[in-house]
Amino acid sequence: MDKLYCKGGGCTAKLGAGILSHILERLPAQNRDENLIVGFDAKDDAAVYKLSEDTAFVQTLDFFPPMVEDPYTFGQIAAANALSDIYAMGGEVKTALNIVCFPQNSDLNILGEIMRGGLEKVKEAGGVLAGGHSIDDTDVKYGLSVTGVVKPQKIYSNNTGKVGDKLILTKKLGVGIICTAARIGESDEKTLKEAIESMTTLNKYACEVSKKYNIHACTDVTGFGFLGHLLEMMGDDKSCEIYASKVPVFEEAKALADEFLITAGGQRNRNHVGENVFFDNIPFAMEEILFDPQTSGGLMFAVSADEADALLEELRKIKLPASIVGEIKEKSKDKLDAVIKVVN
Structure with missing residues (x-):
């Protein structure tokens, strides 16, 4: 064929x-x-x-x-x-x-x-x-x-989250980098298989679980990358802090990014979103993964802090690699402050 x-x-x-x-x-x-x-x-x-x-x-x-x-x-x-x-x-x-x-x-x-x-x-x-x-x-x-x-x-809108909400991501990041590397023979079959399993998993199941909770906002993480879609979630009146160590990622994607096996789409996302992001001592590879365009990526929920742990537990029960990855904050009045702060 x-x-x-x-x-x-x-x-x-x-x-x-x-x-x-x-x-x-x-x-x-x-x-x-x-x-x-x-x-x-x-x-x-x-x-x-x-x-x-x-x-x-x-x-x-x-x-x-x-x-x-x-x-x-x-x-x-x-x-x-x-x-x-x-x-x-x-x-x-x-x-x-x-x-x-x-x-x-x-x-x-x-x-x-x-x-x-x-x-x-x-x-x-x-x-x-x-x-x-x-x-x-x-x-x-x-x-x-x-x-x-x-x-x-x-309706789940993408920018109606509230200050104090926890942000939950339901799938691992890095599939853009992995698929790009696989195309030139630089990604192992096991990692590519795991990435494919993630991309073919419907967000239907995460959505069904979420309906038991008071979801304030939601988006799916796709072509604009984690940070691009996150910026849209913040709208004009909110900011957020992201815990890089809590973000679910494909481990091989980090090694591939360190070898500069990155995507043009990721660089477009960096150029568009970068000035709104402050990285607090974050490794280059993790930066690239956060900008990486995701194909059939996970859902990102903004949910009240008192419901976040229960929602996370249910998502993990259906075998999703979900994690609480950050929190929505008040937007600073200082125009020089970044909308998104990424910490370890």
């Missing part, structure tokens, strides 16, 4: 957050619709449109080039990544549509395996694959457009 032409895929292929902000800020104003609860101006994980007092639909899409060679695995990862935005808003998956770019003169069995992997994850999510769209392209790209539902009163 032909290879998938891995050149640098997954969420490392995303446009940088700075570029997107520059473009979106210049779009003309839309007609206001009071039922659009969350739109692109909110920098949130998905759009939310209210249908009634009890029901809103959540809408998202995501697609990218391959980051692994096996087509079935790639399909699973791409689907899990797209489905994740529904869970980051506290929603339930209902329908999905395939997004396919594929060179039609290539082996179509590869495409069949990609789509089979995607279908399996949609089924696991409890949704229905309802169709899709494909184009003949020089490079392979795959993903989903996903629709879910949520109660309007139960």
Whole structure:
């Protein structure tokens, strides 16, 4: 079977957050619709449109080039990544549509395996694959457009955390670095297998556990990296302290980063977020992991301090490598102070 032409895929292929902000800020104003609860101006994980007092639909899409060679695995990862935005808003998956770019003169069995992997994850999510769209392209790209539902009163926004909240991350960081290294034969098979297992794990299970608790804010950690998504969580009125030693990471990612096997996406994230971050004697490798674009990364919850330990315990019971990684603080009035402080 032909290879998938891995050149640098997954969420490392995303446009940088700075570029997107520059473009979106210049779009003309839309007609206001009071039922659009969350739109692109909110920098949130998905759009939310209210249908009634009890029901809103959540809408998202995501697609990218391959980051692994096996087509079935790639399909699973791409689907899990797209489905994740529904869970980051506290929603339930209902329908999905395939997004396919594929060179039609290539082996179509590869495409069949990609789509089979995607279908399996949609089924696991409890949704229905309802169709899709494909184009003949020089490079392979795959993903989903996903629709879910949520109660309007139960939406997880990404920047509504409260001072004193603990921050809980549900998956390990470093998959961007690992997949990049694997592409040039510099990552061992065991670590790559562990990274793939993480990327194919649906955030459905973490989301289901979280609904027993009073979640103040949530996001999924993907292409903008841990620090990029964390900065969005802080909004304009909060700051946070992150405990680097508590952040779950793939240990080999540290060694790979020390060898400068890092991603262009990570450097874009550093350029965009870096001035908002103060590193208090943090090793270079850990800095890079915190900027590293994550494909199908974990959820990050902001939850009240008195519920954090109980939520963490339940997440670990379902075998997630979750950890309390920081705390939301008051934002300093000194404009020179960093929004994010990373300590050991």
